[in-house]
Every structure is written in C-alpha cells, then in structure tokens.
Amino acid sequence: MALGKFLVKRLLQGVFVVWGVVTVMFTLRAVSPGDPANLIVGEAADPHLREQVREQYGLNEPIHVQYADYLQGIAVGDFGYSFQSGRQVEAMVIERVPATLELAVAATIIAILIAVPLGVISASRRNEPADYGATLFSLLGISTPNFWLGLMLILLLAVQIGLFPTGRRPVGLVEALTALVTTGYATGLVTWLKHIILPAITLGTYFTALITRLTRSGMLDELGKPYVDATEAKGLPAALIRYKHVLRNTMIPIVTVLGLQLGTLIGGAVITETVFSWPGLGDRLIQALNARDWPLMQGIIVFIGISFVLINIVVDALYASLDPRVIDE
Amino acid sequence: MEREANGRPTRRSFLITTGAASVVAVSGCLGGEGPGDDEFVITLSQFPDTVDPIDHITGDYFDVFDHVYEPLFDIQPGEAPEPRVVEDWEHADGAVELSLRDDVQFHDGQDLTAEDVAFTLERQIDPEVGPASSQVAGLGSIEGAEAVDDSTVRFEYSGAAALAEYEFGNYARAMSREWTDEQESAESGEIVGNSADVFNGTGPYEVVDFTPDTEIVLEPFDDYWGDEPPFDRLVFNADEESSGRVAALETGESDLTINVLPEDVQTVQNAEDAEVRTVTSFRNIFCPMKNEAEPFDSQAFRQAMNYAVDNEGIIDDVLSGFGEPMSQPVPPGVNGYNPDLDPYPHDPDEAASLVEESGYGGAEIELVAPQGRYLNDADVAQTVADQIDQLENVSCDVDVVDFGVVSDANSAGMDDYEIPFFMIGWGVITGDTDYGVSGFFQEGGGVQTFRDEELDQAIEESKGIDDPEERERQLQDVNEMAREKAPWIFLHLQESIYGVRQDVQWEPREDETIWAWEMSQ
Numbered sequence: 001m002a003l004g005k006f007l008v009k010r011l012l013q014g015v016f017v018v019w020g021v022v023t024v025m026f027t028l029r030a031v032s033p034g035d036p037a038n039l040i041v042g043e044a045a046d047p048h049l050r051e052q053v054r055e056q057y058g059l060n061e062p063i064h065v066q067y068a069d070y071l072q073g074i075a076v077g078d079f080g081y082s083f084q085s086g087r088q089v090e091a092m093v094i095e096r097v098p099a100t101l102e103l104a105v106a107a108t109i110i111a112i113l114i115a116v117p118l119g120v121i122s123a124s125r126r127n128e129p130a131d132y133g134a135t136l137f138s139l140l141g142i143s144t145p146n147f148w149l150g151l152m153l154i155l156l157l158a159v160q161i162g163l164f165p166t167g168r169r170p171v172g173l174v175e176a177l178t179a180l181v182t183t184g185y186a187t188g189l190v191t192w193l194k195h196i197i198l199p200a201i202t203l204g205t206y207f208t209a210l211i212t213r214l215t216r217s218g219m220l221d222e223l224g225k226p227y228v229d230a231t232e233a234k235g236l237p238a239a240l241i242r243y244k245h246v247l248r249n250t251m252i253p254i255v256t257v258l259g260l261q262l263g264t265l266i267g268g269a270v271i272t273e274t275v276f277s278w279p280g281l282g283d284r285l286i287q288a289l290n291a292r293d294w295p296l297m298q299g300i301i302v303f304i305g306i307s308f309v310l311i312n313i314v315v316d317a318l319y320a321s322l323d324p325r326v327i328d329e
Numbered sequence: 330m331e332r333e334a335n336g337r338p339t340r341r342s343f344l345i346t347t348g349a350a351s352v353v354a355v356s357g358c359l360g361g362e363g364p365g366d367d368e369f370v371i372t373l374s375q376f377p378d379t380v381d382p383i384d385h386i387t388g389d390y391f392d393v394f395d396h397v398y399e400p401l402f403d404i405q406p407g408e409a410p411e412p413r414v415v416e417d418w419e420h421a422d423g424a425v426e427l428s429l430r431d432d433v434q435f436h437d438g439q440d441l442t443a444e445d446v447a448f449t450l451e452r453q454i455d456p457e458v459g460p461a462s463s464q465v466a467g468l469g470s471i472e473g474a475e476a477v478d479d480s481t482v483r484f485e486y487s488g489a490a491a492l493a494e495y496e497f498g499n500y501a502r503a504m505s506r507e508w509t510d511e512q513e514s515a516e517s518g519e520i521v522g523n524s525a526d527v528f529n530g531t532g533p534y535e536v537v538d539f540t541p542d543t544e545i546v547l548e549p550f551d552d553y554w555g556d557e558p559p560f561d562r563l564v565f566n567a568d569e570e571s572s573g574r575v576a577a578l579e580t581g582e583s584d585l586t587i588n589v590l591p592e593d594v595q596t597v598q599n600a601e602d603a604e605v606r607t608v609t610s611f612r613n614i615f616c617p618m619k620n621e622a623e624p625f626d627s628q629a630f631r632q633a634m635n636y637a638v639d640n641e642g643i644i645d646d647v648l649s650g651f652g653e654p655m656s657q658p659v660p661p662g663v664n665g666y667n668p669d670l671d672p673y674p675h676d677p678d679e680a681a682s683l684v685e686e687s688g689y690g691g692a693e694i695e696l697v698a699p700q701g702r703y704l705n706d707a708d709v710a711q712t713v714a715d716q717i718d719q720l721e722n723v724s725c726d727v728d729v730v731d732f733g734v735v736s737d738a739n740s741a742g743m744d745d746y747e748i749p750f751f752m753i754g755w756g757v758i759t760g761d762t763d764y765g766v767s768g769f770f771q772e773g774g775g776v777q778t779f780r781d782e783e784l785d786q787a788i789e790e791s792k793g794i795d796d797p798e799e800r801e802r803q804l805q806d807v808n809e810m811a812r813e814k815a816p817w818i819f820l821h822l823q824e825s826i827y828g829v830r831q832d833v834q835w836e837p838r839e840d841e842t843i844w845a846w847e848m849s850q
Binding site: 032033034035038039049050052081082084085086087095096151154155158159162165166167168169170171274275276277279283284286287290292 | 372375378379384456460514517519521523540541542543544566567568569570572573576577579580582701730731732733734736737740
C-alpha cells in the first residue's frame with residue numbers, strides 16, 4: 001500500500017472517530033435533564049419569551065432533525081451559538097486554543113529538559129543512589145494527582161514564598177512577543193513567564209515522570225548493544241557516548257510518545273487550567289459544564305477529539321515514512 | 330569573596346557569588362507584583378462572558394458593568410431610588426416622566442439623550458428590539474418607554490408607581506442608541522467583541538483594556554459629570570475556585586474577593602493585611618411544596634415540615650454560622666418585609682402532631698436538591714431531609730441532582746408536579762416584595778409553585794396601591810399570610826462573605842453590589 005493510500009485510510013478512520021464523538025455528545029445532551037431555554041432567558045422569564053427562544057435555537061424540533069442540523073453545521077465548521085453568551089461556539093473555542101497550546105508546549109519543554117538528563121543519569125548509574133532517586137521521582141510524578149500538586153505549588157511558591165503569581169494569566173505569549181518587538185519592552189514576556197511556570201510544572205509532572213522512565217529503559221537497552229562497547233574500545237569519553245550516540249537512538253520512541261502525549265496534554269489540561277484560572281480550553285469547558293452550555297461543551301470536546309485524531313495521523317505518517325513496514329500491517 | 334593571591338576571585342567563590350546574585354535577580358523578577366496604591370483589583374467568581382450589559386442578571390456581571398454603564402438611580406437596599414443621572418421624576422396616569430441631567434456624556438463623547446434611555450429600556454423588555462434579556466423578569470410592570478424631548482423620558486407601567494420605581498430603579502442604565510446600532514451583531518442582536526471599544530457607557534470609569542475571560546481594566550473617565558472615582562485603575566478578574574480567590578488575596582494580587590467559602594474564612598483571617606467582611610445577603614434558600622400534590626395540599630402538613638426543620642442548627646453546623654433563619658418569603662431590608670414575624674421554631678413534637686392532624690401520617694416524600702449552586706446546598710438538603718425523616722410519621726429521602734432539574738421543576742409551574750418538593754434559592758434583587766412573591770404565588774407567575782386564591786388576590790391588590798406606605802403595609806400582610814400558609818419550608822438567607830484588604834474602607838451590601846465609588850483607601 002502506498003503512503004498516500006495509507007493516509008487516506010487513516011483520515012477516513014479519523015472522520016469516523018470524530019463522528020462517534022459528536023454522536024456520543026449529542027446523545028448525552030438529548031438524555032440529560034434540564035431545559036436549555038431556562039438558561040438563556042432565566043428561570044423567571046415570561047413563558048412566551050421562553051417559547052420564542054426555543055424556536056430561535058431550534059429546540060422545538062424533533063431530536064433527529066436537531067441531530068441532522070448539528071451534523072450539517074459541523075461539516076461546514078458551524079458549531080452553533082453558546083447558550084450563555086450567545087456568541088459563536090467556534091470563535092469561543094478558537095480564542096482559547098493559544099493558551100492551551102502554550103501550556104501544553106511549555107509542559108512538554110519542561111518535561112524534556114528534566115526527564116532526558118534524569119533518564120540518562122539514571123541508566124548510566126544503574127542501581128546507584130542516583131538511579132533510585134530518579135526512579136522514586138518518576139514514581140511520585142506518576143502517582144501525584146494534578147490538582148493536588150497545583151494547589152501545593154500555589155500554597156508553597158505563590159502564597160508562602162511569593163515567588164510566582166497564583167494564576168489568572170493577564171497576557172498571552174503572542175501579545176507579549178508583539179509588545180517585545182514593537183516597543184522593545186520585555187515586561188509582558190516576563191509576566192507571561194511568571195504565570196506559566198507553575199501550571200506548566202503541574203501539567204508536565206506526569207509527563208516528566210513518564211519520559212524519565214522511557215529514557216532510562218531505552219538507554220539501558222541501547223547501552224547493552226555491541227556498538228557501545230566498540231565506541232568505548234575506541235576510547236571515546238563516556239559522556240560523549242551516552243549523549244551523542246546512545247541517546248540519539250533512544251530518542252526515536254520518545255519522540256513518538258511526545259507526539260501522542262501532546263493530544264493528552266490538550267485534553268488533560270482541564271484540571272490544571274481550572275486550578276490556575278488559565279484561560280484555555282479546559283477552563284472554558286468547566287465553565288460550559290457548570291452553566292450547562294451544551295453547544296459550547298460539544299464544540300470543545302469535538303475540537304479536542306479532532307486534535308487527537310490529527311495528531312495521531314501525523315504520528316502515523318511520520319512512523320510510516322520512517323518504517324514503511326507499518327503501512328502493510 | 331575568597332580571592333586568590335593575585336587578588337582575583339577564586340573560581341569557586343565567583344560561582345557562589347554570581348549564582349546567589351542570579352537567584353536574587355531571578356526572584357526579584359519573579360516576585361509577586363502587588364497592585365500599586367492607585368490600582369484596585371477585584372476578583373470575582375465568574376468573569377462576564379458577555380460584553381452586552383443587558384444580557385444577564387448575574388451579580389458578578391453587574392459588578393463590572395455598573396462602573397461603565399452607570400445606573401440612572403442610586404439604590405440602597407430597602408430604600409427608595411435616589412436620583413443620579415436622573416434629576417427628577419414625576420408620575421402621572423400610569424407613566425413616569427424622568428428628567429435627565431444635561432451634562433452626562435458617553436465615553437465616546439456623545440451626549441446622553443432621553444432617546445438613549447428609552448431605547449435601552451425598550452431593548453431590555455422587547456425581544457424584537459434587542460437580544461432575549463433575562464432582565465425582563467425584573468421589569469414585569471414596565472410596558473414601554475419613549476423620549477418626550479431631549480432630556481425627558483417617559484416610562485409606562487401597568488402596576489403601582491412604587492413598584493415601577495423599584496423595577497426601573499434597579500435596571501435602568503443607558504446605552505447610546507447610535508453606538509449600539511453600529512455594534513450589535515446581526516444574528517443575536519447582542520453587542521459582541523473582544524476589545525476595549527465594545528464598551529460605551531456614561532459611568533465614572535471607562536474600559537482601557539479588555540482581555541476576554543481574564544481581565545478588564547478601567548480608568549476614570551475624564552469628562553464624567555460627577556465626583557472623581559477613588560482609584561486611578563480598577564481591575565476586575567475572576568477565579569471560579571474559592572481557594573484561588575483567597576490565594577490571590579493572600580499574595581496581594583487582589584484587594585477584594587467575593588464569595589469566600591466558609592472553609593476558607595480562616596485562611597483569609599490568618600493572612601497579613603486581609604480580613605473577612607460579611608453581610609446577610611438578599612439570597613434566600615427555601616423548599617417550595619407544590620400544593621396540588623399530596624401530601625402538600627394540606628396546610629397542617631406544610632407547617633409540620635417547617636416545624637420539623639432546625640434552621641438554627643443547619644446554619645451553625647452546615648454553614649459554619651454564615652446564615653440567618655427565614656420567617657417569610659423575603660429578607661429584611663426588602664420593601665414589605667414584616668419585622669413582626671418569627672421563623673418557625675424547631676419543634677418535632679408539634680410537627681408530628683400536625684402531620685397526624687393533616688391525615689397524612691406515614692407519608693413518604695422526597696426532597697430534590699441541587700449541588701454546587703448555593704452555599705453547601707447538598708449538605709443543607711441532606712440535613713433537612715434527615716430532620717423530616719426523624720419524625721415518626723413521615724419518611725423523607727433526598728435526591729441530589731443537576732441544578733437544571735430543580736430549575737425546571739421550579740419553572741414548570743403548578744400544573745406539572747412531577748417534582749413537588751425541592752430546594753431552590755431566590756434573590757429579591759429589585760428590593761421589593763413583589764419580585765419575591767408574585768412569580769411564585771400568582772396565577773401565571775413565571776415560577777408558580779403555590780396556588781391559593783387569597784394570597785394571589787392580596788398580591789394583586791398590592792400592585793395597584795399607589796400610596797407607598799399603604800402598599801408596604803399590604804405587602805407585610807402578604808408576607809404574614811405566606812408564613813401562615815407555609816408554601817415553602819423557609820430555610821435561611823445566605824451570608825455573603827468577602828475577603829478584603831484591611832485598609833480598604835468599604836462595607837458589603839445586602840444586595841451584593843460592589844461599587845468602587847463607595848470605597849476609599
């Protein structure tokens with residue numbers, strides 16, 4: 001099978017997955033209690049006004065008609081209007097994407113910066129105190145709940161020591177960079193950095209622990225291979241062998257995991273964003289849930305679904321180009 | 330610093346020194362940047378998700394919008410409206426003519442006209458003119474508005490003059506007609522957008538920076554007709570978590586936060602420079618009993634439910650003391666509140682004998698209650714149900730559900746009593762008993778949960794009484810009658826808890842309004 005055909009197949013599968021997500025969300029909306037019209041006009045509103053709103057939002061239509069309308073809308077990128085704010089859902093979703101991406105990318109960078117050296121040290125000093133320390137760290141990282149870690153970081157580093165703000169990012173990365181370029185002042189960028197550090201650590205901890213373990217086991221596998229002995233025999237310094245030759249080979253599976261985990265980070269930012277009032281998709285999802293704002297809720301979840309599918313396809317494509325055998329599997 | 334013989338620092342001492350210096354430098358950069366003396370930061374629990382000031386009735390939204398779109402009147406809880414942008418007003422034949430000040434300007438430089446005020450009110454009450462506004466619920470007796478001349482606007486109403494005053498006094502603000510027409514979204518009829526330009530009121534502050542969902546920054550409006558407001562910069566942001574709001578106060582990122590939960594009160598008290606301030610709010614919590622479903626069709630049974638519940642105990646144990654027991658449908662401070670009424674005492678014996686008297690001994694009932702909507706709501710409901718269940722001749726379960734279920738039961742009206750007994754809250758935001766009773770107890774009221782001709786008549790009568798004192802007496806009678814007929818289990822008024830920096834001179838208000846011009850530092 002050619003690469004193109006393989007990708008088309010993957011894409012079709014992806015469309016099917018997204019359709020599944022949309023349908024599950026729509027079904028949940030249909031079976032969940034509560035009249036959305038109350039949300040729009042308030043509980044004490046005039047019954048005529050309520051009826052008018054039902055008409056306006058198509059809530060009076062039979063459920064299959066609503067479903068068909070919704071699918072048709074999504075196909076052309078129209079996710080409807082938020083019950084609460086009356087704004088277009090797609091606009092409300094898109095404006096929250098940068099903050100979530102900033103957080104996901106920052107968490108990934110922190111994870112790589114900490115996890116890779118830690119994994120290398122851990123593998124090079126197997127069964128020594130440094131290895132035990134790194135293993136303990138990854139065990140703790142994997143088992144610490146996000147929200148607890150976030151709250152503890154706020155309590156310790158923001159409230160007690162006063163090193164960082166508690167949350168509520170006032171400026172985004174793009175605005176901060178624009179300000180830096182146009183005015184030459186880095187104040188915005190510093191503010192942004194101060195605000196992102198704690199949430200990025202919170203979101204990245206699980207990830208850091210995971211990559212530490214992956215790096216360690218990958219390094220151990222590689223270190224046992226003959227080419228390592230050969231380079232050692234040639235008299236290359238140990239650090240050069242580990243970081244240049246062995247690590248490079250270990251990175252292939254790590255990069256795959258990084259790609260796949262980015263999707264998880266986007267979806268998993270919900271709790272971290274709530275704890276730090278970070279204006280991303282997760283924070284908006286919680287607001288939508290609290291307000292029973294179904295169109296918005298659906299829009300965000302479908303968006304996260306689409307991101308997952310796309311990232312998976314990109315990873316698959318990379319894989320396929322690296323190792324053509326997967327195409328035939 | 331250690332030095333080598335030639336006077337240069339050793340490598341080790343150099344590293345230690347520069348390392349320490351960079352730590353200091355970095356922590357200096359990263360240190361909490363507290364607001365300056367001239368900046369005041371208010372942290373809400375919900376950031377307005379709309380920029381259209383007539384779109385919602387959520388208190389947090391008004392806290393922001395009132396500074397930009399100033400109210401036409403100054404309203405103090407329990408008192409008649411005081412003029413503000415309006416200089417004077419006169420009632421005649423089911424209408425009121427308001428004379429506006431002639432020196433009021435919008436932030437974009439236009440003068441305020443009667444046409445603008447009339448347009449704003451029409452936009453609220455007429456869905457053909459503006460977006461579906463939930464504020465219409467508080468403007469029930471107002472029928473229309475028109476400009477008589479440049480500075481006189483005429484509101485028509487169907488009820489008593491005093492009722493109309495409470496309604497428009499609470500809701501009337503002005504938007505520029507011309508500006509609104511330009512800004513409105515063609516689809517929803519709402520003002521939408523995400524820049525500072527989508528705000529244009531006549532208030533003492535104008536918006537200088539707006540980051541949707543995050544922050545809105547206000548600065549004094551130079552051409553404001555009234556006194557200069559107290560802060561050079563006023564910033565609103567929001568955090569949905571009480572712990573987050575409290576942390577912001579502790580670190581000095583915020584000067585005032587609303588909705589502190591009882592469990593966080595101690596944290597605020599322990600914080601340097603911060604303190605807790607509380608006020609009994611207008612938001613009362615109660616359990617309607619639809620009286621066309623058994624066993625709630627018996628007055629004795631409904632009264633028994635009131636005797637069975639230990640309101641004081643619930644306030645002490647479940648709300649850590651942050652509440653006031655209720656004796657009637659509306660809270661103190663509201664026009665028509667009857668000060669002579671006492672809450673039902675906790676008397677299980679009386680309750681049990683009233684149940685017997687009602688003929689419903691052995692009844693099995695279920696209380697449906699929301700979670701996360703009101704202060705510790707599910708715990709309150711659980712306790713209420715337990716206390717009723719402890720009566721020998723009634724068994725009571727509790728069903729904790731999504732708020733939507735409760736809200737639907739409430740707005741479904743009298744003819745739908747699938748859920749006849751539930752817990753809900755209501756804030757009498759107009760400051761007049763009418764808003765607290767007509768919806769619930771009148772035929773065709775938006776949220777009717779009780780059908781009783783005598784009570785309905787008494788409320789109807791109050792709407793037509795023009796003499797304010799006589800009307801107040803009539804409303805007091807309505808409240809007394811309601812206590813006797815026990816359409817609800819009267820529970821409590823929530824306490825509003827604020828965390829405030831100690832040097833801020835400000836007392837919280839019963840209506841939960843936060844106005845910067847009532848503060849000083």
